[in-house]
Amino acid sequence: MKEGGLRKIVAANWKMYKTRGEAEKTASELRVSMTEETAGGRRVVIFPSFTNIAAVAGVFAGHPSVSVGAQNFYPAVEGAFTGETSLNMLRDLGATWALTGHSERRHILGETDELVARKTAFALQEGFSVMLCIGETLAQREAGELDKVLSRQTESALAALPPDSLGRLAIAYEPVWAIGTGKVAGPTEALEAHAAVRALVLKLLGDAGRSVPILYGGSVKPDNAATLLELDNVDGLLVGGASLNSQSFLQIVNA
Numbered sequence: 001m002k003e004g005g006l007r008k009i010v011a012a013n014w015k016m017y018k019t020r021g022e023a024e025k026t027a028s029e030l031r032v033s034m035t036e037e038t039a040g041g042r043r044v045v046i047f048p049s050f051t052n053i054a055a056v057a058g059v060f061a062g063h064p065s066v067s068v069g070a071q072n073f074y075p076a077v078e079g080a081f082t083g084e085t086s087l088n089m090l091r092d093l094g095a096t097w098a099l100t101g102h103s104e105r106r107h108i109l110g111e112t113d114e115l116v117a118r119k120t121a122f123a124l125q126e127g128f129s130v131m132l133c134i135g136e137t138l139a140q141r142e143a144g145e146l147d148k149v150l151s152r153q154t155e156s157a158l159a160a161l162p163p164d165s166l167g168r169l170a171i172a173y174e175p176v177w178a179i180g181t182g183k184v185a186g187p188t189e190a191l192e193a194h195a196a197v198r199a200l201v202l203k204l205l206g207d208a209g210r211s212v213p214i215l216y217g218g219s220v221k222p223d224n225a226a227t228l229l230e231l232d233n234v235d236g237l238l239v240g241g242a243s244l245n246s247q248s249f250l251q252i253v254n255a
């Protein structure tokens, strides 16, 4: 950890992959190697699909640095919302984190900034830790709209944070053009974007914004993880494809 830096978080987004048995197998392989020491003082969060949360949480029960999170939820306590899942149900399975604003939910499932803001505030209010994802598409970047998009997404999501919830918020900067494409933001692009996000968070939250971890996500692999983790304002990584295999995820956690 850099002096004065935040404890780094390495998160795994398993998306819609793995049956229950497969998830349990990967989690067990990780568990064997993830003693406190091998996690290098890092915090690890695994986001399996709903059906695998209980199994993965069971494998890591009592682990001091590994938590389990939900990739999605509906922002209401309960009710007539067919097909949806509440945070109470997810907490009951062992989830303590929730992901909001992931680009696949924004761009494939049509989630708006307004819904992302509502979900972020609701999960924090319910006592969950939240990883809020933001990031620009290639067209937006090429149109010179990087700052505008990051401001819009961050300002709307942080506009109505519940009191005393800041310690449970993390932001993941994920350029949409780098997710699942094999293209990773270069150090200069990542540095610039992370500095912009830090400035926004400080503007919106004041000095308290210094303690909000900002993770990078987008085609992180074992061979680029260490370089990314060295950059200023990169307080961790959110990993999709390379987190599905226990060995490659372990290399990233220990990078």
Ligand code: PEP
Pocket: 013, 174, 178, 179, 180, 181, 182, 217, 218, 219, 220, 238, 239, 240, 241, 242
């Ligand atoms: C993600 O799903 O958040 C992600 C960053 O995916 P990948 O690592 O596969 O680009």
